[in-house]
Amino acid sequence: KAGVTQTPRYLIKTRGQQVTLSCSPISGHRSVSWYQQTPGQGLQFLFEYFSETQRNKGNFPGRFSGRQFSNSRSEMNVSTLELGDSALYLCASSLELGELFFGEGSRLTVL
Amino acid sequence: GQQVMQIPQYQHVQEGEDFTTYCNSSTTLSNIQWYKQRPGGHPVFLIQLVKSGEVKKQKRLTFQFGEAKKNSSLHITATQTTDVGTYFCAVHAGNNRKLIWGLGTSLAVNP
Numbered sequence: 001k002a003g004v005t006q007t008p009r010y011l012i013k014t015r016g017q018q019v020t021l022s023c024s025p026i027s028g029h030r031s032v033s034w035y036q037q038t039p040g041q042g043l044q045f046l047f048e049y050f051s052e053t054q055r056n057k058g059n060f061p062g063r064f065s066g067r068q069f070s071n072s073r074s075e076m077n078v079s080t081l082e083l084g085d086s087a088l089y090l091c092a093s094s095l096e097l098g099e100l101f102f103g104e105g106s107r108l109t110v111l
Numbered sequence: 112g113q114q115v116m117q118i119p120q121y122q123h124v125q126e127g128e129d130f131t132t133y134c135n136s137s138t139t140l141s142n143i144q145w146y147k148q149r150p151g152g153h154p155v156f157l158i159q160l161v162k163s164g165e166v167k168k169q170k171r172l173t174f175q176f177g178e179a180k181k182n183s184s185l186h187i188t189a190t191q192t193t194d195v196g197t198y199f200c201a202v203h204a205g206n207n208r209k210l211i212w213g214l215g216t217s218l219a220v221n222p
Contacts, residue, residue, distance in 0.1 A: 104153055
């Protein structure tokens with residue numbers, strides 16, 4: 001069974017640009033969650049999608065958005081990038097209320 | 112909103128010593144999950160506890176859920192260098208079952 005796949009793995013952007021990250025969940029998993037991880041800040045929850053609907057949302061500004069497609073694949077977008085957006089963005093998929101399976105993450109550097 | 116306090120934030124031990132991390136909540140928990148993240152890696156699910164007073168073991172790791180279901184602990188016996196990483200607890204909260212994460216305990220093991 002293939003794991004959670006995130007693309008791209010690494011990317012560098014400049015302030016003001018926008019970025020789109022992609023996540024392909026484990027087959028059969030309908031829940032996809034996104035997290036931002038920075039050194040010393042733990043895992044900051046961005047949002048969770050289930051069957052194409054945003055079910056939960058963290059405390060991030062509106063520049064952070066996401067969506068989920070009918071095949072459960074998910075994308076997140078960050079517009080008007082700021083230096084502080086530099087982080088590891090992790091995607092996780094799960095069955096309903098089950099354990100999370102994380103991808104390797106997308107490491108974003110904003111210059 | 113609900114918060115989960117995880118202590119200690121950091122722990123240095125000599126190889127062979129024991130290690131314990133604690134996860135505390137002010138409210139009763141329905142369940143608790145534990146994850147491990149190796150340096151440079153992504154979080155990996157270790158275990159889920161559901162029952163009051165539950166104790167589960169995985170080789171040198173012992174997980175316990177408090178009788179009041181407000182706290183949990185992860186104990187590692189005779190640490191090894193392979194135990195290095197950050198250990199996170201996570202709990203489902205609220206009607207929408209949002210997953211709340213502790214800030215993690217970073218374990219360093221001196222050989």
